[in-house]
Amino acid sequence: MSLRTPISTVRRTFASSVKQLAEPATASTQQGGFSPLRDLLASSSTSTSSSSSTLPSGSSAFLTSPPTDIAQGSSRGYGVHSIPPIVDPTLDLFTNCLMKDGKKDDAQKMTSRILSMLHQSTNLSPQPLLKQAIILSSPSIKVLSMRKSAKTILTPRALTERQRTRQGIAWLLKASEKGRKGGQPRDQRISKEILNVLEGQSDVFKWLEERHKVAYLNRSNMTAR
Template identity: 30%
Template sequence: MPPRLNLLGAGRSLAARSRPSIASQQPRISLAVSRRGYADENEPPATNDNQSGLGHVSEEAADMGKVTGETQPDLGKGTPVQDILRRDQEGKDKAPEVIRAEIDSTEANASDRTTFANLLALAQMENIARGGHGSDPVTVGHKYGIPELPLASNMHLKRRYDPVVNQVTNLIMKHGKKSVAQRNMSFILNQLRTAPPPTPNPARPLLPGSPPPAHLPLDPIGYLTIAIDSVAPLLRIRSQRGAAGGGAALQIPVPLGLQQRRRTAVQWILDAASKKKSRGSGKGQFAQRFADEIISVVEGKSGVWDRRQLVHKTGTSALHKQCPFQKYSHNPGHPHPHTQKNAIFYFMGST
């Protein structure tokens, strides 16, 4: 007997699918529509959303200024191309003839603005702005006064300091540290200015014409100059081998110039100051020792006086030994030995 047909079971085994939607599917990637930028303000309206772009940075700042109430940028102003080309010579040469002519005319007008009449009018306006009158006297010219000629010796940039101060600063400088030497020099002058008046030693007098001891602290630069010049030697001893005959060395005194004398004196003072003991600790101890040695020189207590006396004594004895070995010459380029001897004795006797 054939099996019975079950219609309900056959219906359960069939899978039912929904009818597909008739709506049009949008593409996943939209075509980018190019937007043309217009330079004029009458820009045509956007036809779709893709053509509406963000505004310029200045426009965005203007919109933000309207919202926040801050200062808005001026959209009507920009950097003219003439100002850009004026700073770029190569671009100016390659610019069109019209722009170059406009740049030249602007420069000519700028030069015309600096005429005497314009400067006078500007000065009168400044007088009125200060609360004065336009008829007040006006000084047209330099902002600051012109120095009188001839210029002083200290007006030059490299010679604005006293020569003694400059020379001592260079001599106390170490390892090229000029600022440290200048700071020490300032401390030395300040110490000489605040120190009590010195008490000179009559046996070791200072230079003739020196101010009284009570006036020395009032002028620290003069104080330093008098101390250095008073102890500076007038000559140096040069040893020449074989000049005395038989291979013996002959000591020849050589006169020194002003800068050489001061250099030797400062070196002696530095040697004496380096042997002193510091009275404390800190960066200013070297300057303190140097200032104390300067005061000792003026008071005649420094050992630099003994070195100066020894050099002069050696030079005097060397002159007496030098004359028998020198040959007399009437050549103007080689002066007479007695003339050299008398000249050195004259300088040594002047002290």
């Protein structure tokens, strides 16, 4: 090409060469070259949905919807109150009250036998029956004897939940000792007394009435220290 070639001819030649260079790139793109960003995002979302569909329903639900505690920024995966205790507090306290000489295995076996007898007698779940009997046997107050200027003053005091439960269990076991002279085993006596409490025929109710009556008569001393 000489220097005298018109500028328009040069422009047409340059445009045709650029077009020829661009055509192979376009063809290679159509034949599987680098895909656009939207195609990559679409393919990644498709692979994610296909992988989540292979998981069990519970696991996929967990991945898509985390627990509320985690969503709220809690340090734990679940709240403290969401996890049940290892042992029932009332049942464990009942077992400790049955224990003698530190032999907790024997006390646990006796508790199991008592629950089994309750189930055989009523054909109901035994743990709610035991808890209900303990609640009915539990007083809400205690009466303290205080000395003040050579005089004994009876002062009522409120009990905490654990103190109430422990006193109810103690009265329940005390009421079951009345059948001891007949040679009846201890677990049978206790299970029978639990049924008596549920039927309202136990001596525990007499002790409850006496304590509440004494506390009522001495209610003016509740502010005494």
